[in-house]
Amino acid sequence: MPILLKNVQTIRSSEITPEDVFLRRREFLAAAGLALGATTAGMLPGSPARAAVPPLGAVSKWPESTIETQTPEEQATSYNNFYELGTDKGDPKKNAARLITDPWSVEIAGECGKPGKYTLEDILKPHSNEERVYRLRCVEAWSMVIPWAGFPLGDLLKRFEPTGNAKYVQFETLLDPERLPGQQYPVLQWPYVEGLRMDEAMHPLTMMVVGMYGKLLPNQSGAPLRLVVPWKYGFKSIKSIVKISFVEKQPDTSWNLSAPREYGFYSNVNPNVSHPRWSQAKERRLDGESKGLSALFAEKRDTLMFNGYADEVAGLYSDLDLKANF
Amino acid sequence: MYQPCVPASVQYCLSASYGNEELQNPRMFSIKSLTKPVVFILCLLPLIAGIYSIATNSLVANPVEDLLHLTGEWGLKFLLITLCVTPLQLTFKWLWIAKLRRMLGLYAFFYALLHLIIWVVLEQELDLSAAINEIIEKKYITIGIIALLAMLPLAVTSNRWAIRKLGKKWKPLHRMIYPIAVLVIVHFLWQVRAKDILEPAMHLGFLLVLLIWRFKKIVAG
Numbered sequence: 001m002p003i004l005l006k007n008v009q010t011i012r013s014s015e016i017t018p019e020d021v022f023l024r025r026r027e028f029l030a031a032a033g034l035a036l037g038a039t040t041a042g043m044l045p046g047s048p049a050r051a052a053v054p055p056l057g058a059v060s061k062w063p064e065s066t067i068e069t070q071t072p073e074e075q076a077t078s079y080n081n082f083y084e085l086g087t088d089k090g091d092p093k094k095n096a097a098r099l100i101t102d103p104w105s106v107e108i109a110g111e112c113g114k115p116g117k118y119t120l121e122d123i124l125k126p127h128s129n130e131e132r133v134y135r136l137r138c139v140e141a142w143s144m145v146i147p148w149a150g151f152p153l154g155d156l157l158k159r160f161e162p163t164g165n166a167k168y169v170q171f172e173t174l175l176d177p178e179r180l181p182g183q184q185y186p187v188l189q190w191p192y193v194e195g196l197r198m199d200e201a202m203h204p205l206t207m208m209v210v211g212m213y214g215k216l217l218p219n220q221s222g223a224p225l226r227l228v229v230p231w232k233y234g235f236k237s238i239k240s241i242v243k244i245s246f247v248e249k250q251p252d253t254s255w256n257l258s259a260p261r262e263y264g265f266y267s268n269v270n271p272n273v274s275h276p277r278w279s280q281a282k283e284r285r286l287d288g289e290s291k292g293l294s295a296l297f298a299e300k301r302d303t304l305m306f307n308g309y310a311d312e313v314a315g316l317y318s319d320l321d322l323k324a325n326f
Numbered sequence: 327m328y329q330p331c332v333p334a335s336v337q338y339c340l341s342a343s344y345g346n347e348e349l350q351n352p353r354m355f356s357i358k359s360l361t362k363p364v365v366f367i368l369c370l371l372p373l374i375a376g377i378y379s380i381a382t383n384s385l386v387a388n389p390v391e392d393l394l395h396l397t398g399e400w401g402l403k404f405l406l407i408t409l410c411v412t413p414l415q416l417t418f419k420w421l422w423i424a425k426l427r428r429m430l431g432l433y434a435f436f437y438a439l440l441h442l443i444i445w446v447v448l449e450q451e452l453d454l455s456a457a458i459n460e461i462i463e464k465k466y467i468t469i470g471i472i473a474l475l476a477m478l479p480l481a482v483t484s485n486r487w488a489i490r491k492l493g494k495k496w497k498p499l500h501r502m503i504y505p506i507a508v509l510v511i512v513h514f515l516w517q518v519r520a521k522d523i524l525e526p527a528m529h530l531g532f533l534l535v536l537l538i539w540r541f542k543k544i545v546a547g
Binding site: 072074075078079083087089142185186187188255258259274276277279284286288291292293295296297299300 | 377380381382384385386387388389390391393448451456459460463464466517519520521522524
């Protein structure tokens with residue numbers, strides 16, 4: 001007997017929640033929760049209801065984006081290294097719902113004029129988002145091409161007035177084994193920490209990212225706020241940031257702490273410096289160009305110095321031995 | 327006569343009764359004669375499932391990596407399954423299971439060989455000088471290759487003719503499977519990133535149980 005699905009026809013398009021409204025559903029819930037709390041407790045909340053993750057707003061296009069084939073969104077958001085959500089490539093997407101990003105705040109600390117704890121909204125408010133398509137090169141010898149949405153990190157850092165002692169910037173991921181269940185296992189030293197030299201942090205290519213593929217970042221990609229440094233191996237681009245510190249000494253970085261002979265502080269993409277696990281001369285581009293079984297025979301490509309951004313960034317390292325400072 | 331030092335299970339395979347129960351009991355024929363082909367197909371399923379998923383699932387981002395992991399992990403699993411045969415046979419008096427050991431051991435070799443072929447053809451793209459460089463430079467790959475090469479003499483002497491021909495030498499040769507299993511797990515452990523050792527450690531624990539069992543048998547017998 002055929003099953004009649006007549007109800008399917010009766011959903012009018014006007015009833016479907018627009019994606020931007022859907023993505024702001026927590027705002028409504030939070031507002032509803034506060035309203036409920038206010039009525040039952042008979043008092044007004046101390047802080048106004050707000051969206052923890054503000055919408056992207058108008059996103060301008062960066063003219064220098066690469067025109068290479070972009071990795072399909074589906075693949076870029078289901079093949080992830082985010083050990084806080086599990087060590088298999090598919091785990092971060094499976095466990096993504098655990099990472100609640102509302103509310104979110106970022107602590108600014110160290111050698112600067114305006115340290116303090118800021119809400120995500122305060123962090124993001126003055127910046128408008130720009131879409132930039134960058135190559136992302138993982139140290140595991142695969143690469144993707146991803147349209148990020150965000151703004152130059154330097155614009156953010158300047159607002160907090162770094163002092164003359166600020167030689168490096170350290171970043172820290174959220175530490176919460178409930179929301180990031182991978183932190184229940186001592187795979188790495190938690191929280192994940194990363195760092196940049198001040199000139200690297202201020203470089204116009206270095207991005208604070210809040211979105212990808214025209215939407216807010218999905219949790220498995222480091223929502224609500226992550227770093228993207230396109231000329232360095234992917235693990236430098238730390239996810240789900242809760243703390244940014246201006247420091248005088250070169251800060252600890254997680255993978256360097258875990259295996260100092262394998263992962264250096266700089267970790268610039270460099271085909272001439274072989275990693276103990278993976279030769280870095282070539283890379284497998286994951287861009288969905290070849291599908292199904294033919295993807296097995298897709299040719300690898302040569303890895304470019306500084307991931308193809310040498311013209312822009314080589315000058316940062318003119319007096320540095322890149323073999324010793326890998 | 328049988329060689330006295332050939333294991334009981336091997337003796338059973340060589341014995342006159344091996345494969346002859348069917349003739350004595352026609353009802354056993356229908357079930358027992360199916361065991362081997364069914365297990366043969368079951369052992370192929372991980373590979374078939376892996377290839378099917380790559381062919382049909384657009385979510386597979388890095389299929390070469392998937393196949394490499396699949397063949398490597400199943401090579402090790404079949405090694406450990408093969409090592410379970412004698413303990414199971416002796417503990418539960420499952421004589422019939424000994425008949426499967428050769429096939430299971432050959433499957434371990436099959437998956438390991440496939441693992442190497444995929445690495446050379448798809449990962450190294452048949453650039454043999456690069457592959458050899460990698461084998462020398464990356465110690466976990468060196469160990470993997472040694473383990474596979476050490477499996478080769480075991481695979482080629484797993485037939486009945488070689489068992490007869492080797493006589494007393496067959497058993498010590500095939501005991502090499504234990505150090506080989508250790509090498510395979512070292513190969514697995516060595517490529518773990520950070521301290522994500524749960525999976526190889528579980529395989530190592532399982533192997534240790536089997537080794538303790540084997541050691542007790544040797545001491546006792």
